[in-house]
Amino acid sequence: MTTAVFRPKILAFLCNWCSYAGADLAGVSRLQYPSTIRAIRTMCSCRVNPQFITKALLMGVDGVLVMGCHPGECHYIEGNMYTRRRVIALKKMLEVLGINPDRVRLEWVSASEGTRFADIAESFTATIRQLGPNPLRGG
Amino acid sequence: MRYGDTVRKIVHTVLEKGMVDEVLAFVPGIDERDVVPAFITDAADAVKITAASYQPYSLASILADYGDKGKKIGLVARSCDARGVIELAKRNQVNRDDIYLIGIECYGTVNPANAKEGEVYIFHDGMEVGGKKEALDESLLSANCRRCGYPIPSMADISCAIDGDGATANTPRGEEILAAANLKSQGSTVDASAIKERAARWQDKDFPDLETDRQERLDYWLRQFDKCIKCYGCRNVCPLCYCKDCALDADRVWVERGRTPPPRLFHLTRLMHIADSCLNCGQCEAVCPMEIPLTRLYHQLHNELRSIFNYEAGINIDDALPLGTFTEEETKAGGVELG
Ligand code: SF4
Numbered sequence: 001m002t003t004a005v006f007r008p009k010i011l012a013f014l015c016n017w018c019s020y021a022g023a024d025l026a027g028v029s030r031l032q033y034p035s036t037i038r039a040i041r042t043m044c045s046c047r048v049n050p051q052f053i054t055k056a057l058l059m060g061v062d063g064v065l066v067m068g069c070h071p072g073e074c075h076y077i078e079g080n081m082y083t084r085r086r087v088i089a090l091k092k093m094l095e096v097l098g099i100n101p102d103r104v105r106l107e108w109v110s111a112s113e114g115t116r117f118a119d120i121a122e123s124f125t126a127t128i129r130q131l132g133p134n135p136l137r138g139g
Numbered sequence: 140m141r142y143g144d145t146v147r148k149i150v151h152t153v154l155e156k157g158m159v160d161e162v163l164a165f166v167p168g169i170d171e172r173d174v175v176p177a178f179i180t181d182a183a184d185a186v187k188i189t190a191a192s193y194q195p196y197s198l199a200s201i202l203a204d205y206g207d208k209g210k211k212i213g214l215v216a217r218s219c220d221a222r223g224v225i226e227l228a229k230r231n232q233v234n235r236d237d238i239y240l241i242g243i244e245c246y247g248t249v250n251p252a253n254a255k256e257g258e259v260y261i262f263h264d265g266m267e268v269g270g271k272k273e274a275l276d277e278s279l280l281s282a283n284c285r286r287c288g289y290p291i292p293s294m295a296d297i298s299c300a301i302d303g304d305g306a307t308a309n310t311p312r313g314e315e316i317l318a319a320a321n322l323k324s325q326g327s328t329v330d331a332s333a334i335k336e337r338a339a340r341w342q343d344k345d346f347p348d349l350e351t352d353r354q355e356r357l358d359y360w361l362r363q364f365d366k367c368i369k370c371y372g373c374r375n376v377c378p379l380c381y382c383k384d385c386a387l388d389a390d391r392v393w394v395e396r397g398r399t400p401p402p403r404l405f406h407l408t409r410l411m412h413i414a415d416s417c418l419n420c421g422q423c424e425a426v427c428p429m430e431i432p433l434t435r436l437y438h439q440l441h442n443e444l445r446s447i448f449n450y451e452a453g454i455n456i457d458d459a460l461p462l463g464t465f466t467e468e469e470t471k472a473g474g475v476e477l478g
């Protein structure tokens with residue numbers, strides 16, 4: 001069956017100050033998390049133009065994770081507040097178009113949350129596996 | 140009496156008394172099914188203004204592009220134009236203080252291409268074609284107008300009916316205008332709720348149910364997008380696509396030069412860019428040579444976002460832009476949803 005061989009490609013945008021450090025901590029702590037994740041570091045989660053996410057989906061990525069500092073902890077004070085609203089709007093756009101919005105997930109991960117990072121990577125991979133290949137693949 | 144006498148009287152007054160330097164309005168074009176936008180500077184020309192139910196351009200867009208900066212400008216506006224001005228003012232594209240919004244009630248417009256012979260006037264309870272009263276045929280109305288729940292431009296400085304001499308002041312400036320024209324503010328004589336119901340009925344009909352099959356929806360829109368010949372018409376006419384340096388231009392990284400249909404990112408980008416500001420003015424859909432029902436898509440998304448952000452484009456100048464703001468509570472909420 002396809003699900004058995006389907007290895008999702010997941011793109012993760014990680015903010016420099018919290019989430020990237022969290023991912024790094026997961027790495028140095030030798031926590032296991034799926035190799036489906038490809039990371040891109042951005043200075044802030046609000047650097048992630050919604051267009052980056054749409055473009056990634058159109059290029060055939062099966063799921064996109066956006067991670068930033070917890071509310072109130074953004075290095076730039078309020079960047080993640082805009083990220084939250086934008087991702088909500090973007091997910092609604094996907095829904096209206098007929099793309100499952102669960103293919104995009106926003107999460108807050110701090111520099112000390114290596115375990116949380118690994119858990120999210122695990123659960124998001126499971127979600128995407130269940131959703132199957134991105135219907136925009138090849139388009 | 141001609142339809143639109145009240146608005147012509149008001150325009151005459153504001154020009155004659157020097158309250159504004161110019162007024163942007165529609166005047167007749169080559170025949171009775173054509174209207175063209177004109178900047179009127181002489182009070183004697185106010186008589187030329189037509190209130191026929193056509194809306195072939197967004198006057199908000201023309202005002203932003205060609206209105207003289209720093210001058211006081213009057214705009215004879217249907218709700219979609221008035222809302223466009225307010226939305227553009229929030230986005231620093233026009234100065235609301237310089238604009239006198241002279242609203243006219245609007246119960247729908249027809250695309251002249253689909254119109255019957257003769258001038259068309261749409262009323263809340265019927266229509267008039269070439270001077271003859273008829274029952275309202277909703278199928279003649281532009282699709283966006285059928286979905287529009289704003290027959291009365293209450294966001295304009297004044298709103299007035301095109302038949303009769305009813306006029307309402309909605310702002311202190313509106314009161315000034317009515318006083319100058321010797322008109323009493325009296326509220327609309329029409330009950331807007333029937334039009335709001337019509338709007339809800341057509342929205343229901345036009346918008347696919349988000350609970351039903353996603354794949355079907357996706358296939359439909361991808362098929363539509365793939366008809367695109369990348370003429371840029373939709374972007375060019377959109378009042379909210381005002382960027383001088385547009386992400387869709389060929390020299391930017393997103394949309395490669397010389398490819399049609401354009402990458403789907405073309406459509407997804409515009410959709411995301413106007414998601415929080417689309418007025419359902421219908422211009423993008425009307426201009427599209429490939430008849431892609433663009434406004435339906437934008438309007439549905441805007442409606443969905445309205446229930447999340449509690450924001451509707453162009454209604455209240457004091458409402459903050461939903462993607463450029465956040466609340467105190469949000470800074471304390473831990474989750475990734477609002478509230
Ligand atoms: S996207 Fe279309 S309907 Fe919406 S404001 Fe622009 S031109 Fe009008």
Ligand code: SF4
Nearest residue numbers: 380382385386409412
């Ligand atoms: S598509 Fe986007 S970048 Fe281009 S004019 Fe419209 S809003 Fe501006």
Ligand code: SF4
Nearest residue numbers: 367368370371373427
């Ligand atoms: S108006 Fe229609 S054909 Fe032209 S660019 Fe827009 S969607 Fe494509």
